Amino acid sequence: MELIKPDLGLLIWMLFSFSIVVFVLAKFAWRPILAALKHRERSIQRSLEAAQRAKDELAKIEFGNEKITQLAKLEKENLLKEAKEIKNNIIEEAKEAAKIEAKKIIEEARNSVEHEKNLVINDIKNQIASLSVDIAEKILKQNLGDESTQKQLIDELVKDIDLN
Amino acid sequence: MQRILFNIAVVTLLLLSVQGFAIPEDPTHKEEHSEQQENKKFNPGSFIFDHIQDSYSWHIFTYKGHHYSIPLPIIIYSKDQGLVSFWSSKIAHGHSYKNFTIAPEGEFANKIIEVNEHGEFVARPFDISLTKxxxxxxxxxxxxxxxxxxxxxxxxxxxxxxxxxxxxxxxxxxxxxxxxxxxxxxxxxxxxxxxxxxxxxxxxxxxxxxxxxxxxxxxxxxxxxxxxxxxxxxxxxxxxxxxxxxxxxxxxxxxxxxxxxxxxxxxxxxxxxxxxxxxxxxxxxxxxxxxxxxxxxxxxxxxxxxxxxxxxxxxxxxxxxxxxxxxxxxxxxxxxxxxxxxxxxxxxxxxxxxxxxxxxxxx
Structure with a gap:
């Protein structure tokens, strides 16, 4: 059967041409093609990695920003709170001080009034005393005739007492 | 590059076809050949095997019983004649050239054999022909x-x-x-x-x-x-x-x-x-x-x-x-x-x- 009988001449030609094809293609086609493919794959890989890194970096930066904003907000709130406290304190203190001052003034006023009163009372006492002495003197000076004149006299004297 | 490729293909085709058509078979044989062809009953076995087997020339088509094929170089080494090389068109259709012919049947059917003057089998030469x-x-x-x-x-x-x-x-x-x-x-x-x-x-x-x-x-x-x-x-x-x-x-x-x-x-x-x-x-x-x-x-x-x-x-x-x-x-x-x-x-x-x-x- 010729169909399954290998032919030496064809075998020689085939081995010869096929080796040349393998050699030439391996050296001048497959090597540059595979190298280029590898190179491209590597560069794609590297680009992807770089993109991922950039993304991470950006996320980090964004996170940082957020944190800073958060901090600033907190700081602001704290400041406001503090300011409020200070304000309240100041008001409180002022109120306290005012109260004390007012008390002091009132106290002083009261004291001075007391003093004046005492003085006035003393004065009145003195006047009453002197008046009484005067009245008594006048009564004694008059002749203590009859009862009606006495009465009249006393009324006159009382009228004379000017109460001030 | 594609253009160069195309050009090469065209040139190769032209060269080969010129060779092919420039060396047609002997016209005197045409008549009897075609008659023979018509009388021959169609044999599917040989038709199929002719197509799937290697051959010494590249058959393109047959027109009015006339085969047009691209001849390919035959390179053989025989003990008597040494290294011999010629176009396959010289031994097409049972012709012999320099005592070489294609065996129609036998152990070396469809292969080149060396024959003597009486057309009897002498030897199968070492054959590194550039076949189809x-x-x-x-x-x-x-x-x-x-x-x-x-x-x-x-x-x-x-x-x-x-x-x-x-x-x-x-x-x-x-x-x-x-x-x-x-x-x-x-x-x-x-x-x-x-x-x-x-x-x-x-x-x-x-x-x-x-x-x-x-x-x-x-x-x-x-x-x-x-x-x-x-x-x-x-x-x-x-x-x-x-x-x-x-x-x-x-x-x-x-x-x-x-x-x-x-x-x-x-x-x-x-x-x-x-x-x-x-x-x-x-x-x-x-x-x-x-x-x-x-x-x-x-x-x-x-x-x-x-x-x-x-x-x-x-x-x-x-x-x-x-x-x-x-x-x-x-x-x-x-x-x-x-x-x-x-x-x-x-x-x-x-x-x-x-x-x-x-x-x-x-x-």
């Missing part, structure tokens, strides 16, 4: 070299850029062979060593399979359905496996671990079986590709033969049968198109698996 298959192999090889070197140039020019044109057509196949065949079967550690060979063998088989489906020149040669060609391809895989096999590979053949000692020591049964396996692997590669491609061609040609078989009975019957035959032939050709890819893939992946065995490291 050799020409097809060379055409395919040249085509592959031009194609892939041009693609390689595109890769160099467009480094790091996405593929374009022919590059994007071939890149998926190249990546498929590199990643799914070489890397998967051989492994990460040494697949790069074998990838160029696998790529070459894949595209060589694929292009030859596809060209084999084209009925006219430069197709039509049954290259991958020829046992010698598949033998050479299997031999290439075998040689690569054998010469790149590491210590571990040979150890697994001659002293396979995990096998009881009495299976290897007095009578080396397992090593013997392993050694046979080493030979059988490329042998199976050879047979599988040859059988698949040849079978496909035989079936397609068989369907065509039906037309002439029925036509010989009654011309009208031939006309009736031909649409059915052609429909079946188209269907088979589609199947063959699939087979062309599958067989190239199978041959490549099996080669890759053998290389993987040869380069497997000890674990």
């Amino acid at each position: 298959n050799v020409a097809a192999i060379i055409i395919c090889g040249v085509f592959m070299i031009i194609l892939f070197i041009s693609v390689a140039k595109t890769y160099k020019r467009r480094e790091g850029m996405p593929p374009k044109g022919m590059q994007s057509l071939l890149e998926p196949l190249i990546l498929f062979i590199r990643d799914d065949i070489a890397k998967n079967s051989i492994g990460e550690h040494s697949y790069e060593k074998y990838t160029p060979f696998l790529l070459t063998i894949f595209f060589f088989i694929l292009f030859n399979n596809l060209l084999g489906l084209v009925p006219i020149f430069p197709g039509g040669a049954n290259v991958t359905g020829n046992i010698t060609v598949t033998m050479a391809l299997a031999l290439a895989t075998f040689i690569t496996t054998t010469f790149t096999g590491n210590k571990n590979y040979w150890k697994h053949i001659f002293n396979p671990p995990g096998v009881p000692w009495w299976l290897k020591l007095p009578l080396p049964l397992i090593p013997f079986i392993e050694l046979i396996g080493v030979i059988i692997k490329p042998f199976v590669l050879m047979i599988r590709l040859f059988a698949n491609i040849s079978a496909g061609h035989i079936i397609v040609l068989g369907f065509f033969s039906l037309i002439f078989i029925f036509g010989n009975m009654d011309p009208k019957l031939g006309y009736v049968v031909s649409p059915v035959s052609i429909a079946f032939t188209i269907f088979m050709s589609m199947l063959e198109l699939l087979v062309a890819f599958i067989q190239a893939y199978v041959f490549t992946i099996l080669s890759a698996i053998y290389f993987g065995m040869a380069s497997e490291s000890e674990h």
Whole structure:
């Protein structure tokens, strides 16, 4: 059967041409093609990695920003709170001080009034005393005739007492 | 590059066709020849085998009993005459030249033999003629070299850029062979060593399979359905496996671990079986590709033969049968198109698996 009988001449030609094809293609086609493919794959890989890194970096930066904003907000709130406290304190203190001052003034006023009163009372006492002495003197000076004149006299004297 | 490629193809075609048509057969023989042709009953067996076998000239077509074919150089070495070379047209159709002729029958049927003056067989010379298959192999090889070197140039020019044109057509196949065949079967550690060979063998088989489906020149040669060609391809895989096999590979053949000692020591049964396996692997590669491609061609040609078989009975019957035959032939050709890819893939992946065995490291 010729169909399954290998032919030496064809075998020689085939081995010869096929080796040349393998050699030439391996050296001048497959090597540059595979190298280029590898190179491209590597560069794609590297680009992807770089993109991922950039993304991470950006996320980090964004996170940082957020944190800073958060901090600033907190700081602001704290400041406001503090300011409020200070304000309240100041008001409180002022109120306290005012109260004390007012008390002091009132106290002083009261004291001075007391003093004046005492003085006035003393004065009145003195006047009453002197008046009484005067009245008594006048009564004694008059002749203590009859009862009606006495009465009249006393009324006159009382009228004379000017109460001030 | 594509234009250059096209130009080369055109020039080659022109050169070959000029040769072919410039040397037609002897016109005096034409009459009797065509008569002979008509009287001869259609023989599907010889019709099919003429088409799938190698031949000394590249038959293009037959017009009015006149064969037009591209003559190919015949190179032979005989003991009497030394190295002789001439065009195949000189010995076409039973002619003899310098005592050489093509044997019509016998042990060396359809091969060149040396005869004496009386036309009796003397010897079969050492024959390294550039036959139809050799020409097809060379055409395919040249085509592959031009194609892939041009693609390689595109890769160099467009480094790091996405593929374009022919590059994007071939890149998926190249990546498929590199990643799914070489890397998967051989492994990460040494697949790069074998990838160029696998790529070459894949595209060589694929292009030859596809060209084999084209009925006219430069197709039509049954290259991958020829046992010698598949033998050479299997031999290439075998040689690569054998010469790149590491210590571990040979150890697994001659002293396979995990096998009881009495299976290897007095009578080396397992090593013997392993050694046979080493030979059988490329042998199976050879047979599988040859059988698949040849079978496909035989079936397609068989369907065509039906037309002439029925036509010989009654011309009208031939006309009736031909649409059915052609429909079946188209269907088979589609199947063959699939087979062309599958067989190239199978041959490549099996080669890759053998290389993987040869380069497997000890674990």
